[in-house]
Amino acid sequence: MHKPNIDIDEFKINPQYRLQFEEAQSCYVLLFPEGLIKLSDSAAAILERCQQATTLGKLVEELKIAFPGVDGLEDDVRAFLVDALQEDWVLSAHSENV
Amino acid sequence: MLYKRTGFSQLTVKMSEVTYIPMWLLAELTYACPVQCPYCSNPLQISASRKKELSTEEWFEVLRQARKLGAVQLGFSGGEPLLRQDFVELLREAQRLGFYTNLITSAIGLDAEKISEFKEAGLGHIQISFQGADETTNKRFGGTDSFKQKSAMTREVIRQGIPLGLNFVLHRHNLHQVTKFLAMAEELGAEFVELANTQYYGWAKHNQEHLLPSKAQLEQAELATNEFRQNHGGSMDVFFVAPDYYDDRPKKCSNGWATTLLTVTPEGDVLPCHAAKMIPGVAFPNVRKQALDEIWHSSELFNKFRGTEWMVEPCASCPEKEKDLGGCRCQALMLTGDAANADPVCSLSPYHDKVKAITEKAQRPFNPEEPVPLLFRNMKNAKQFHAE
Numbered sequence: 001m002h003k004p005n006i007d008i009d010e011f012k013i014n015p016q017y018r019l020q021f022e023e024a025q026s027c028y029v030l031l032f033p034e035g036l037i038k039l040s041d042s043a044a045a046i047l048e049r050c051q052q053a054t055t056l057g058k059l060v061e062e063l064k065i066a067f068p069g070v071d072g073l074e075d076d077v078r079a080f081l082v083d084a085l086q087e088d089w090v091l092s093a094h095s096e097n098v
Numbered sequence: 099m100l101y102k103r104t105g106f107s108q109l110t111v112k113m114s115e116v117t118y119i120p121m122w123l124l125a126e127l128t129y130a131c132p133v134q135c136p137y138c139s140n141p142l143q144i145s146a147s148r149k150k151e152l153s154t155e156e157w158f159e160v161l162r163q164a165r166k167l168g169a170v171q172l173g174f175s176g177g178e179p180l181l182r183q184d185f186v187e188l189l190r191e192a193q194r195l196g197f198y199t200n201l202i203t204s205a206i207g208l209d210a211e212k213i214s215e216f217k218e219a220g221l222g223h224i225q226i227s228f229q230g231a232d233e234t235t236n237k238r239f240g241g242t243d244s245f246k247q248k249s250a251m252t253r254e255v256i257r258q259g260i261p262l263g264l265n266f267v268l269h270r271h272n273l274h275q276v277t278k279f280l281a282m283a284e285e286l287g288a289e290f291v292e293l294a295n296t297q298y299y300g301w302a303k304h305n306q307e308h309l310l311p312s313k314a315q316l317e318q319a320e321l322a323t324n325e326f327r328q329n330h331g332g333s334m335d336v337f338f339v340a341p342d343y344y345d346d347r348p349k350k351c352s353n354g355w356a357t358t359l360l361t362v363t364p365e366g367d368v369l370p371c372h373a374a375k376m377i378p379g380v381a382f383p384n385v386r387k388q389a390l391d392e393i394w395h396s397s398e399l400f401n402k403f404r405g406t407e408w409m410v411e412p413c414a415s416c417p418e419k420e421k422d423l424g425g426c427r428c429q430a431l432m433l434t435g436d437a438a439n440a441d442p443v444c445s446l447s448p449y450h451d452k453v454k455a456i457t458e459k460a461q462r463p464f465n466p467e468e469p470v471p472l473l474f475r476n477m478k479n480a481k482q483f484h485a486e
Contacts, residue, residue, distance in 0.1 A: 016261045018198060018222070024119050024168025031198035033223035033261045033290070036121065036171060 004085055004092035006078055010053040011090045019047050030089060037089075046080055050090050056081060118404070119168035120360035120394055123197075124175055124372060125157070127185070128364045131177040132206045134241030135229060136472035137267050137309055139299040140177070141375050143484055146477035150365045154184040156385065158191050160362055163390040165195045169360060172197040177364070180207040186215055193220035200225065202265075205251040206244050213251070213258050224255050225292075227265040231278040239272065241474050252286045263290040269309040270460070271470055273319040280326045284334055291334060293323060295341040299373040299428060301475045308472055310460040313344060343457050347418070348425025348441035355403040355427060360394065368393045370400055373428040377402070377437050403427050403437070412447065413440045 013019060018031040019039075028044030030037045039047065045066065049059055059081075060074045067073070084090045128151055129144040152160065161172070172192050179185060180203055192199050200223045201216070216224075228248055229240030236245040255262045264286070266272075266279045276293060283291045295316075296302045296309050311319075323338045342349050352359040356370040366385040369375060375382065380402060383393040394400055402408065406419050413424040424430070425441020433442045434449040442449040473479055 016222075020170070020196065022168065022170055024166075025121075029170065031170065031222070033263065034171065034173070034200055034225075036198070 006056055006081055006085075008055070009092040010055055011050050011081060011085075011092055012053045013047060013050045014088050014091050017089055019044070019051065042076070043080060046077055047084070047089070053093065118354075118357045118394075120164065120358065121169060122171045122173070122359045123161075123164045123169040124173045124359060124361040125160070125179075125188075126175050126177065126361065126363050126372070127151075127157070127179040127182045127188070128177040130181045131204070131475070132181075132242055133178070133204045133227075133229065133244070134474040134476045135239065135267070135301070136305045136474050137239075137269055137296040137302040138475040139297055139302055139373060140475065141300050141373075142304060142480060144177075144475075144477065144480045145484070146480070148364075152362075152364065152366050152385070154187055156366065157184075157188050160366075160385050160390065161188070161192050161195055161197070163385075164360060164362075165197065167360075167391055167394055170196070170198060171200065173200045173202055175202040178204055178206065180212075186212075186219055189216060189219045189221060198222045203227070204240075204242075204244065205248045206242065208247075208251045208254075210254050210258075213254055213260065217258055217260050221260055223261045223263065225263045225265050226252055226255070227267065228279070228282075229267070230272060231266075231275045231282050235272060235275065238470075241476070249282075249286060252288065256287045261290075262288060263292060264288045265292045265294060268293055268295045268311070268319065270311040270315065270464060271309075271466075273311045273315045274464070274466070276319045276322045277326055280323070280330075280334075280336065284330060289334055290337075292337045292339065293319075294337075294339040297341070298343070298432075299376075301473065303432060305472045306456065307459065308470060310341070310343065310456065312461045312464060313457070314461075315464055316340065316344060342426075342429075342443050343453055345443055346445045348422050348429070348443040350423050351403070351426045351428075354423050356394070356400040357404070360390070368397075368399075370403075371426075371428070374399070376428055376431060378431070408438055410438055410440075412444075416446065 016032060020029055020031060022029050025038060028039040030039060045063060046059060049062055056078060059077050063073055063077065085092060128148060129140060130148060179201060189199060199221050201221060202225045205226045226248060228236060230236035230238060233245040237243050252264065264283045280291065298306050302309060320338060323336060327336055352371040359371060361369040361372045362385060367382045368385060380399050383397045383399060409419060409424055413419050425443060427437045429441050429443065430439045431437035433452045439449065440447040442453050444450065
């Protein structure tokens, strides 16, 4: 299996997962077979932008506009992507066998 | 699980743990079932008549009300949910309402066309259960000749790309087959396998003496599972669920009584867990008479063991009470006679010797030739349990 390269790969939500806003919980959740993960607003903001294939660079660019004046944004997004890949919430273009 | 690691937003998730949300809806569509598993957790009193089952419209209403309450994961279960002629209609409505749908099935009655219909309707996940790792044992413990069908449908679900999990219920007579189960699952191409030891409710409790494995059997099976994991890399996730009779501390009831799970039975009774029908001295709310919202928030049944206020000693003053919430109410009832007692699996329970007495009997060495006098779950056998 190709090791994902966070800096250049494209990312997309794993098609087996579904991102959805839950009114009753007042937050976004990620749904998957027999389970769900409650997302913080920031995690949801990233995943929302992974509904279409995207890159770390594009994500950071978009998030900087949506959340102006936030420090350390790139590091946070990078750390999140590492976790999200690990958990299979998002797939990189390589791991998706594109 | 709460994901709150990223720090760039000042906003945090508004935790709603205080107002409980029934995020999981278990819809038991029918008790009718082509399989006769003697370890079924359904009540012994299942009825052969399907006349009182909720109608399509009534299920639609249940789904709508549950969704409004915040239910988002939906398990279609039973019995065999595919025996409902309206299954696809229910699936479509669930999907339309925003549920993530899981089908829990024996695969009997499934075919390629239906799988593609379910996929098109948006089904999120299928769990197929096997009763044995080969034709003979599958028939012996399921009472049906269905091994080839299950294998073929497993492959078909995978081929059509619906997420799939395989489920093997473990007990005294098949624990030694763990490696065989896993090899079979791998051969079929499964990505997720659950090796779930029998939970002793309903039919399983009735047959407990002949189902509960010895500790040695369990340890061997866990060892075999770990060995398989090591030798076969990470392409298949394997979950091993041990029976709580061998633990020192009990398991929470369904993530906490009336905190997360809402079960609706084929005839519309609403329960905080699928076994709760055995709790005595309390009226069982029914969707035909009451709104789900009211049942979830205000019914006597749902509030009876919510939180920790109801507890007696040793739970009431136990520093671990929040961790396991006193364990399973039904197990407490079955083994101590009072559902408010500590789950006797807990070594601090004054009734722990009851569990010990049961497990001690199970320590006899396993002999594959030993007789298997199990009562199979079918409508004929259920008759003897019907109250007059």
